[in-house]
Amino acid sequence: MALRVAVIGGGKFGEVHLRTLRQLQWDGLTELRSLCRLNAEALERQAAEYGVRGYTDYREMLAREELDAVTVCTPDHLHREMALAAIDRGLHVLVEKPLDTSVAGCQRILEAAAAQGVLLQVDFHKRFDPEHRAVERAVRQGRLGRILYGYAWMEDRIEVPVDWLPRWAGHSSPAWFLGVHFYDLVRWMIKSDAAEVVARGRREKLKSELGMDAWDSVSAHVTFRNGAQFAFQTSWILPRGFEAVVNQGVRLVGTAGLWEVDSQDRGSRSCLEGAGMQTWNSNANREYEDRLGRPRLGGYVIESIEDFARNAALVKAGTPLADLAGRYPGGEDGREATRIAEAVHQSLATGQIVTL
C-alpha cells in the first residue's frame, strides 16, 4: 500500500515537496492526500492542482486525515510544533532544515520520535549531491589523509530575503537559512562535531538600506573536535543580476590531498532574452518531461525528499528503523547543525568565542 502523505506549508519550497511527492505518486510509491497552509486562495489553487484536500489548520488536518507521513515545510521557527504534533500521532516526519532553531527544541523532537518509533529525517539535501558524496567517500576512505582545514560558502541573490521571505527573513539569517546546509555537510564529510565557534556579521544592506531587521552576511569559523578548522561564509544579498539564485561551494584540505566542489563550475549556462546570463546547477535541480510528457523534477534537491518517502515506505512495510540508522540525515544530525547555528548567533550577539 502506498505511503499516505501530507505536506504542511505550501510556499516556495512546499511546492517542491508537493511536486516530488506527486511524481512518486505517479510511480505508485506515495498517495499525496492533503496540504495545509495559511493562505486560503493559494491553498485552493494548489489543492486542485495536486488533487489533495486542503486545510488551514494543521491540527485539524492531522486529526481528520489517515496518514503515514508528513513533511514540514513551514518557516524555520514553526517546525517544532508541527513536527511534534505529527510525531505524537505516530507519523513519520520529514522536517525542512533547520530541524528547529534551538538545540533544546531539536532534542525534544528527536526524543519524541524515538519514543514513538517513527522515522525523523531532516532535509539536508546537500548530502545527496553526487559531487559531495564523492568527497564524503574519499574522506571516509582516508584518501585526503587527516583533514586540516577547509571552507564553504553559500550565497543567495537578494530576492530570497526580500521577495521570497518578506514575512520571516527577520526570524532567520544567512546562517539559519543557508549555513545549516554546510555546517551539516562538513560535519558529515569529516565525521566530527563542532568544538568551538566564532562568528561575525554585517547588517548594511537589508537593515540600513531596506529597513529589514536581518543580517546581510555571516562569517563563521568553526573548529571541530578532530582539530579541523573551517570557515563558513554565508550571505543573501547578491545582486539580482547575478548568474544564479544560489552560489555555493566547499573545499577540504587534508594531509594527503584536497577536494573542491564549486556549483558555479558545472558547465551549463544560458542567456535568454529578458533573463540575462544564467548558470545552471543541474545536479541540484532540473526540470524535464517524462515518457508520458509530464513535467518532472530531478536532482539532489528532489532526491533528498524522495529518500524520506522511500525510507518511510520501507518502515511502513516492516523494515526495522534500526536497519536504516546512519543512512539518512536524522534528528541527531539536525540537532548538531542547529548547535553550530545557535553558537554562531551567540557569538554574533556577544562577540565571544563559543565553546561547545
Ligand SMILES: NC(=O)c1ccc[n+]([C@@H]2O[C@H](COP(=O)([O-])OP(=O)(O)OC[C@H]3O[C@@H](n4cnc5c(N)ncnc54)[C@H](O)[C@@H]3O)[C@@H](O)[C@H]2O)c1
Ligand atoms: N532545502 C532547501 O534548500 C530549502 C530551500 C528553501 C526553503 N527551505 C526551508 O523550507 C521551509 C519553508 O520555506 P519557504 O521558502 O517555502 O517559506 P514560505 O514562506 O514560502 O512558505 C511557508 C509556508 O508555510 C505556511 N505556514 C506558515 N505558518 C503556518 C501555520 N501556522 N500552519 C500552516 N502553514 C503555515 C505558509 O502558509 C506557507 O505556505 C523553511 O524551513 C526553509 O528554511 C529549504
